[in-house]
Amino acid sequence: MSTITQAAPPFEVNPRSSAASLSRFIRRDGIGLITLVVLILVILGPISSVFLWAFAERWRYPSLIPTQWGLSYWNETLSRADIGDALPTSIFLSLVVTFLSAIICLPAAYAFARIKFRGRQFMLLSFLVTNAFPRFGLYVSIAVVFFRLNLVGTLPGVVLIQLVNTLLLMIWIPTSAFQGVDRSLEEAALDVGASRWRVFIQITLPLVLPALSAAVLLTFVGTFYEAQGALLIGLPNVRTMPVLMYQLINNQVIVQYGAVISVVMWLPSFFLLGFAQRFLRGGALAAGFGV
């Protein structure tokens, strides 16, 4: 039996040593590592500041971390009356608006994607162009009408205003998702005898669920954090968390209040990010805008 000797690669004495594998890893994805570190600093840095403040009793400059930790501000903040009021309001509003938006926009998205009718392209694009009009200018005009209709300071008024913001996302992403379902999959179902309704429920819907979920999640989060409309139409009776947040940033000296609220407000979106990032990576968002 002949043995073939191989010259050992010069830079790897013992391929199993952890130092060697680390150096291999770095060389292979050095750029990636640097990018990762930079992103961690840039993206997570500001967030971590807030987190630290939320759990700080006392934090004097120039200490790198709080001089004293504690949860006392949590109790104080969360038991504030206005938060106890604003948090449920925000959640309720977001749920209602997202739900309404889904009912209104999803069937329309299906129609845009699958049904040929005159003016389809024009209507689709109009959602975008009207989005170019500055929100605030719209609200100013709407505010007058709402005032006359006694909608200012009411929940329905805020619902309507926030609904407007959701239209673009809830139409464009689902439309592109529906278009992405290959026609022959639907035709094959028709061919074996399914009714159009059944084709929609059993074939089309399961295939667009990821993209739809991404749109719904983004809508929910966007509505939850919507501030301008709620500010203009909601006050003084309807106060959402973002509205509260504005007041707290501007008028409050004690940083911890703002920090705690930030963490509280931001937690739900953190969980939703976990869900949505899988859907978004599939390209649903980009596809929704024509890429």
Place this chain on the structure above:
Amino acid sequence: MSVGTLSSSAPAPQPRRLSTLLGYVLVAPPVVIMLLLIFFPALQAVIQTLFIENEATGQTAFSLQNYARFFADPIGLSNLWYTVEITIITVLLLFLLCVPLALYLRFSNSRVANAVQVLALFPLFVPGIILAFALIRFMGTRGTVETILQLFGFTGYHTPYLKPAGIIIGLVWEGIPFTTLVLTSGLRQVDNALIESARDVGANRFQIFWRIILPLIQRPALIVFCLNFIGVFGSYTIPYLLGPAAPQMMGVYMQQTYGDYQDRIGALTQAVITFLFCAVVGLLYVRTVTRQRADAR
């Protein structure tokens, strides 16, 4: 065993025209809402700024007076110009940062790349107010950045808070996810074979990027440019919370004109002008997208 077909119990076949009607019915709700809550208020805003009541005669007539007033006002003009500047800088910075990021994500499949992508998506779920608050804590005076720099002995830290740079940092931070996602998608449509064949004839990485990749992602790049432009141009939260008192971006200026100065018509005029800027870019977007869709057919 005969399974039989469904034709034995065939209902009356639907005329094709019914589906067109169905189409209109289904798209009616959002279109109606858009008309009522966007189109008509916008139209009303435009009309109100264009038709002025003559106090003497009580008659309303077409007049560009409001717009003349805006353009004659140096503050307004400087705000408008300021907005354009900040928008362009922000959008350019976003490209500079996200194109390499997208390239990395496109060509790398490792776990590190996965983590990078999750991080890049992160800002999508951070609302503007919280971001502003966080950035103030992070890069404001006596904030994290200054603290860390202090540790290394740098004492001359000037915070970008309440300066134009603060706005730009905030808006860029917000814009990273969308820009990266769209660019990555656009890059994914560039077939590996195109790049490999360039490699095959001897092109180096830069040449491949400049001559193959860049031309092929023109459309996604244009789309991202337009949508970012529109979003940044009219933004309010970040400029309001992180920017200087003067000059102001149009979004902030509008709110101030309306809220503090009680000048409704003035605010509406500013809104229309802002819209015109965005509309031009919006039409560019529309043209790009329709051309892309036509090509794809």
Place this chain on the structure above:
Amino acid sequence: MSTLTLNNLTKRFGDVPAVNGINLNVGDGEFLCILGPSGCGKSTALRMIAGFEEPTSGDIQIDGESVARIPPNYRPTAMVFQKYTLWPHMKVYDNIAFGLRLRGLSRKQIDQEVSESLEMVGLAKYGPRYPSQLSGGEQQRVALARALVLKPKILLLDEPFSNLDALLRVRLREELRRIQRQVRITAIFVTHDQEEALSLADRIAVMNKGSVEQLDKPSAIYANPQTLFVADFIGAMNLLPAVVNGDEIRIGDTENYQVLPTPEGVHDGMITLAIRPEDIAIVPDSTVSGSGIWRAQTSQLFDLGHYRKAFANLPGIANLKIYLSKATNISEDEPITLYPIRYLVYQDGKPPIETLRAKPEGVLAFS
């Protein structure tokens, strides 16, 4: 099991007629191929039969009853698509069971039907798998099973094998034919691959630019292509522009030319000459005399295993494709004497006129 009739079937997209008044009669249990290049309208015609396109005019009849107004869910047709045929979010079992469940069969009946159909396409244990776990060929077999399990009257296939590799295509072709004969179902198969059509079909409808140029058995189409398009499209063919001058057909120009005898019914003027490679005999240089003998030079030789393909160059006139048997002792760049035995003359757009000559002495020919 059923007959299909297309009556002046037309489909216009805007001003363009994709399908231009075609007439077809498909008999019970017949395997008909619609063959043509891309854009000829074959897929549109098939989709009209299935119900996914509405005809602009004309009629479609199955067993004598018009189905043109019936939507695809209620037509007694079943289609195997070209790609993306299986629903990716459902297992193979559910893909096949889908149509059965719509018809209200019991669980036991469905189980039996599904396993029988999977058995028939040779995928007996594949029920629990997902389409993504199957190869392209396996997916199309499941698609076939799914179509057949509903016992449709007409089976429609839209280039089902064109996304598969060559070897797989041949194998699936044979299986499809076996199954079709076994079940005795009327099948319409659309393809652009003439080899596929020739091997599968009882009859072929050759389509070009929306019309059927010829409808006949494969052997007839091969032997007597009625138009130049069909002549060129089916099988290998030498097409040569030529001029008729009395009883001579002349290819080449006035100084350098070769001749063939003119058949009856061809007048003076321009024609196109069509000669199949296998209809060109190779003869030893010395033994033959007479008209219609061409002296050429071999240029390229391709060894295809059981025969050889070669190009014979008539310098300044044409480059002919010819076939050589394994025995023929000729290599590249050698003189060769050719004797066209059978040729077709196309003139004035009319059906061709055939000439068949006797084989000369000492033929080294292929055929």
